[in-house]
Amino acid sequence: MIILDGKTVSQKILNEVKENVSKQERKPHLVVVLVGNDSASKIYVKNKQKAAWQTGIRSTVIEMPFDTEEQELLDKIEELNLRQDVTGILVQLPLPQHIDKNKVVTAISPKKDVDGFTPENVGRLAIGLEPYFYPATSQGVLMLLDEYNIPIEGKDVVVIGRSNIVGKPMVQMFLKRNATVTICHSYTHDLESKIKTADIVVSAVGKKIVRCKMVKNNSVIVDVGIFRDSDNHLTGDVDFDYVSDSVGFISPVPGGVGPMTIASLMFNSSKIYQ
Numbered sequence: 001m002i003i004l005d006g007k008t009v010s011q012k013i014l015n016e017v018k019e020n021v022s023k024q025e026r027k028p029h030l031v032v033v034l035v036g037n038d039s040a041s042k043i044y045v046k047n048k049q050k051a052a053w054q055t056g057i058r059s060t061v062i063e064m065p066f067d068t069e070e071q072e073l074l075d076k077i078e079e080l081n082l083r084q085d086v087t088g089i090l091v092q093l094p095l096p097q098h099i100d101k102n103k104v105v106t107a108i109s110p111k112k113d114v115d116g117f118t119p120e121n122v123g124r125l126a127i128g129l130e131p132y133f134y135p136a137t138s139q140g141v142l143m144l145l146d147e148y149n150i151p152i153e154g155k156d157v158v159v160i161g162r163s164n165i166v167g168k169p170m171v172q173m174f175l176k177r178n179a180t181v182t183i184c185h186s187y188t189h190d191l192e193s194k195i196k197t198a199d200i201v202v203s204a205v206g207k208k209i210v211r212c213k214m215v216k217n218n219s220v221i222v223d224v225g226i227f228r229d230s231d232n233h234l235t236g237d238v239d240f241d242y243v244s245d246s247v248g249f250i251s252p253v254p255g256g257v258g259p260m261t262i263a264s265l266m267f268n269s270s271k272i273y274q
Contacts, residue, residue, distance in 0.1 A: 004251040009147045010259035017270045021056040029058040030088040030269045036066040051262045070099045081109040088114040088269045111273035125172045133268045135169040140260030153178040160184045161204035203237035212242030220249040224257045
């Protein structure tokens with residue numbers, strides 16, 4: 001069994017991004033908009049800003065109060081869309097309930113949408129066109145698999161979870177790489193039988209769902225889920241201690257996909273579209 005070490009691979013990618021940015025005449029400028037005082041969101045934003053500094057990407061955080069009106073946020077995004085010095089925009093999720101997330105995401109220019117969530121980027125991915133940006137987590141998963149030379153073409157892949165952030169784009173990106181993909185979710189019958197046939201399993205649901213004896217021998221398990229268990233320990237969707245004895249490759253939580261998401265985001269943020 002081989003650990004898919006996201007910490008090491010992400011650092012390699014960040015070093016490559018830093019080298020590329022150093023050669024750019026026009027430096028990228030990522031603006032992160034944070035609405036409210038969610039403690040987890042503040043940590044995520046801090047980690048993104050730290051990675052940006054490490055790679056030479058200029059980073060600005062705009063903090064807006066919890067009671068910010070939806071239109072005020074939309075106006076701020078439009079201002080950032082029009083600013084020539086801003087090359088990437090990221091609105092940290094989740095947003096306060098009185099703000100429509102879909103309106104906010106749709107308002108971001110697709111050429112500055114470093115998260116890869118706007119309808120144009122998602123739509124381009126779905127119909128086989130090159131998006132301006134790929135969704136960061138899904139792209140990070142493929143970067144991790146590629147670093148370990150894990151073949152994807154022709155493989156049977158099971159993606160557990162159908163979120164717009166991970167599950168759906170993950171399916172499209174595996175299809176783009178010529179894998180045969182099954183997407184599973186809370187209404188899927190006999191999940192275990194589907195996991196047992198998979199060469200690659202990507203789980204992104206946020207609860208313990210992949211347990212012992214559910215996996216195919218020598219398969220590849222990528223755990224995107226991350227949450228705190230009853231003992232307040234960080235854990236993932238996969239029952240690591242039991243599953244790891246049977247698989248060929250497995251990503252840990254923490255230290256697997258999390259660092260890859262940040263590295264992938266910096267990779268996106270280093271791109272500049274006029």
